[in-house]
Amino acid sequence: MTDHPEVPVIAVDGPGGSGKGTITQMLARRLGWHLLDSGALYRLTALAAEQQGVSLDDESALVRVALALDVAFEPTAPGEPVKVILAGVDVTREIRTERCGDNASRVAVMQPVRDALLQRQRDFRQAPGLVADGRDMGTVVFPDAPTKIFLTASAEERARRRYSQLKAAGLNVTMSDLLDEIRVRDERDMNRSAAPLKPASDAQVIDSTGLSIDEVLSEVLIAAGQT
Template sequence: MIHAPDQQANSERSKTLSTGNPTAPVVTIDGPSGSGKGTLAVSLARRLNWRVLDSGALYRITALSASKQGVDLSQAEAVAKIAHTLDVSFEAGEAGQPLRVILGQQDITAEIRTEQCGAMASTIAVYPEVRLALLQRQRAFQEAPGLVADGRDMGTVVFPDARFKFYVTASAEVRAQRRYQQLKQQGEIVRLPHLLREIQKRDERDTQRAEAPLLPAKDALVIDTSELPALQVLDYVAEIVEKTLNQNP
């Protein structure tokens, strides 16, 4: 199911400073965990040959680094200091391969994808200090020829003036099933009812937080992927972006 954006919505657009290239086009793909937004972002970046940003990974990396250094995750300022030191890059790689997350010279892709790390990331994501520390770092990814930004507030906070905005969602049940299959393939022992409860709790926390709640930008195109195959979603989004850029570079 696809819902068109409010064409009159301009309240969320503002002039923002960036340490990247503010003229480079940006596609924002927001949505809850398990909606398919990550798969879409990486696949779209490959097709367009653009850079990709997994903003959720930045929070996971920060949380993981803090935990390894023995920092109490309830101490917002201490966690924010760690966020300032992250030397991270993302590599889309070949089709069919997951997005690689590189911290310094170390590949930490698998390490940050655990349920525990995800829960820690959601905990620190509510801290304004941490969000501010990572804000300019995220904007620095905006470089030519373009950026596909995957997250939860890419179109509302980080890139409010993005040329293309999409909000990808799916039912909690579908997202839990997807995560269950993913974890099983990784050899983890998990229970589907537990995953569903965790997703529902995370949704409630993310949508009700005071700082940058998880909501679609008013000018975003909303796509429900519950019954849509990933390739169909990719083709649809890519066509919109490519056609628009061809008509108005």
């Protein structure tokens, strides 16, 4: 279990593009709590491995990379992604590419890598509270979290959102490619043996398709008893 069970946690799980990143940052700012972007840890492991010339098939080497990660999260302006610092360098943009996301999904299926990152994630649980963004926050990392949310949206809606984000960032992408990548990643994440993507048995499932960010935030705050 976690080191600080008395500290409240709002665990927000769900597939990529469901709005978890935006919602968890809004929650953390509104409540004045710490924020954990757990998916960034897997992306950082994949990025650091690539930088160090480590193969994504070399499980033992990936574990060493994960254990040695020098990571910090810094808050940013509302609507912006959390700033991610790797070994003193801002890699926020690098870890948000589709390539890095796909590599992170490959890394995340390896149980030894997940084990290496587990305690690091739990260490973010500090007073006054933690908002944890991920895919197994409520099922594995913080199973005793008093509030568990599973935020989802249709694959088409998530592809549309991702397309808008990437085009705004000046990247050349196509909707069809993004949709294909999202479906492949969903299939892999839901069927992996290590912590498959699924709602915790006591999670509240919120489908954000067709909802505004404010409407989703309202539902999450109600579920967390923080209205």
